[in-house]
Amino acid sequence: MSVQRLQAHYGFTRMPFGRNLAPGMLHRHRGLGEAIARISWCVDQHALGVITGEVGAGKTVAVRAATAALDSSRHVVIYLPNPSVGVRGMLHHIVAALGRTPSFYTSILTPQAADALAAEHAERGRTPVVVIDEAHLLDNQQLEALRMLSNHDMDSGSPFAALLVGQPTLRHRLRLGVLAALDQRISVRCTLTGMTDQETADYLTHHLKIAGRSDTLFSGDAITLIHNAARGYPRAVNNLAINALTAAFARNQAIVDEKSARAAIAETGGD
Numbered sequence: 001m002s003v004q005r006l007q008a009h010y011g012f013t014r015m016p017f018g019r020n021l022a023p024g025m026l027h028r029h030r031g032l033g034e035a036i037a038r039i040s041w042c043v044d045q046h047a048l049g050v051i052t053g054e055v056g057a058g059k060t061v062a063v064r065a066a067t068a069a070l071d072s073s074r075h076v077v078i079y080l081p082n083p084s085v086g087v088r089g090m091l092h093h094i095v096a097a098l099g100r101t102p103s104f105y106t107s108i109l110t111p112q113a114a115d116a117l118a119a120e121h122a123e124r125g126r127t128p129v130v131v132i133d134e135a136h137l138l139d140n141q142q143l144e145a146l147r148m149l150s151n152h153d154m155d156s157g158s159p160f161a162a163l164l165v166g167q168p169t170l171r172h173r174l175r176l177g178v179l180a181a182l183d184q185r186i187s188v189r190c191t192l193t194g195m196t197d198q199e200t201a202d203y204l205t206h207h208l209k210i211a212g213r214s215d216t217l218f219s220g221d222a223i224t225l226i227h228n229a230a231r232g233y234p235r236a237v238n239n240l241a242i243n244a245l246t247a248a249f250a251r252n253q254a255i256v257d258e259k260s261a262r263a264a265i266a267e268t269g270g271d
Contacts, residue, residue, distance in 0.1 A: 009249050013212035016245075017238040023065040027206040029199040032058050032065075035190050039066035042188040043075070043129050043161045048150055050135075050174065051165045053192030056235030059165050062192065063131055070129070076120060077129045083137045087145045094130060114149050121159035128160040136166035140178060147182040194232025197224065203234065204241060218244070222261035229265045240264045 003015060026032065035051060039062060042049035053059045067077045078097040080090060091109040095102040098116040103109050120128050132138065132146075150158050164170060171191070174183045195203060201223050208217050218226075222244060230236035241256075243264035248256045 006246065006249055010217070010245065011212060014210070016207040016211035016213075017241050019238075021210075023068045025210055026061065026065055027203045029195050029203060031192050031195065032062055035059075035062035035192055036066045038188050038190045039063060039163060040069070042163065043067075043070065043127065045187060046127060046158045046161050047187035048146075048158075048182075048185050049161070049163045049188035049190070050171065050186050051163060051190050051192070052136075052168050052171045054167065054194075054233060056233040057192040057194065058234045059192055060133060061234070063133075063163060063165055067129060067131065074126055075129055076126045077131060080130070080132045081134070083132060083134055083142060086139075087141050090132075090142055091145065094128075098128065110145060110148060117149065118159045130160060130162040131165065132163070133165050135164035136168075136170035136173070138164070138166075138170075143174075143179055143182055147185065150185055194230070195227075195234065195237070196232065197227045200227040200230070200232055200237055203237060207238075207241075216255070218256045218261075219258060221258040222256045225258060225261040225265060229268075239268055243267050 006012075007015060028036070035058070039049060039051065041047075043066070051059050051063065067075075070077070076098070078094055080093055083090065085093070088106045088109060091106070091113045092102040094113045095109065095116050098120050100112070100116050103112050117128050117130075120126050138146075146162060146164075149160075150162065168191070171189070173179065174186070204218055204223060204226075208214070218241070226237060226240045226244065230240055240261070241264075244256045244260045247263040247267070248254075248260040251260065253260065
C-alpha cells in the first residue's frame with residue numbers, strides 16, 4: 001500500500017497526523033496552550049523552567065512552538081538533544097553555539113560558558129535560551145553545572161533562560177536533597193498530561209481538516225477507542241489514527257469504524 005493510494009482513497013490533500021506541522025497549524029488543546037504560555041513566560045523572565053510529561057505527551061512540540069515565536073534578533077536558542085555527553089560535552093555545546101572556541105579543560109569551560117552566556121545578553125542584546133531535551137537523563141554533576149551557570153553575577157539575575165524537558169522522573173529527582181539548591185531556582189514547572197476525550201475528538205477533527213477533510217471520517221466509537229488506548233497522548237493518537245485509516249482502507253471502507261480502530265490498537269500492541 002502506498003501513501004499516494006491512501007491519500008487518494010480519502011481525498012486528502014496531505015497526509016494527516018504528521019509530526020512536522022508549523023506552529024500555527026498545531027491543535028492547541030488546553031494543556032499544550034498552557035505549556036506554551038509558561039515556557040514563553042520563563043524565557044521572558046530569564047528563568048529556569050522544568051517541563052515534564054510522559055513519552056508522546058507533547059513536551060517537545062510545546063517547546064518548539066514557544067521558541068519558534070521568539071524574535072531571533074533578541075533571542076538565541078541553544079538546543080541540546082542528548083544529555084549523555086556529560087558535563088564537558090554540555091558546556092562545550094553551549095560555548096560553541098555562542099560562536100566561541102571551547103576550552104579543552106572542564107575547569108575552564110564552566111566560567112567560559114557563563115561568560116559567553118552573559119556576553120551574549122550584555123553585548124549583543126540577545127537572550128540565550130538553553131533547551132535540554134531528555135533532561136531526566138542528566139546526571140547530578142550536569143545539574144549542578146547548570147545551577148552554577150544560573151548563579152552568575154551574585155544572584156542579581158540570570159542573563160539566560162533554561163528549559164529542562166523530560167519524563168516525570170526528572171520532577172521527582174529534583175526534589176532530592178542533593179539537588180535542593182537547583183530545585184529552589186526553578187521558577188516554572190509544567191506537567192503535560194493526556195488530552196480529555198473531547199480534546200482528542202477535536203484533535204482528530206483538526207488534523208483531518210488540515211488534510212482536506214472537514215466531514216466525519218472517524219465514528220464516535222472509533223474515537224473513544226483511540227482516545228482510551230492512547231490515554232489522550234498526542235503521539236499515540238497520531239499513530240493509532242494512521243493505523244486505523246490504513247485498516248479501513250484495506251477493507252475498502254470510507255469511514256473509520258470501531259472494527260478498524262480495534263485493528264489499529266491490536267497492530268500497535270495497545271499503544
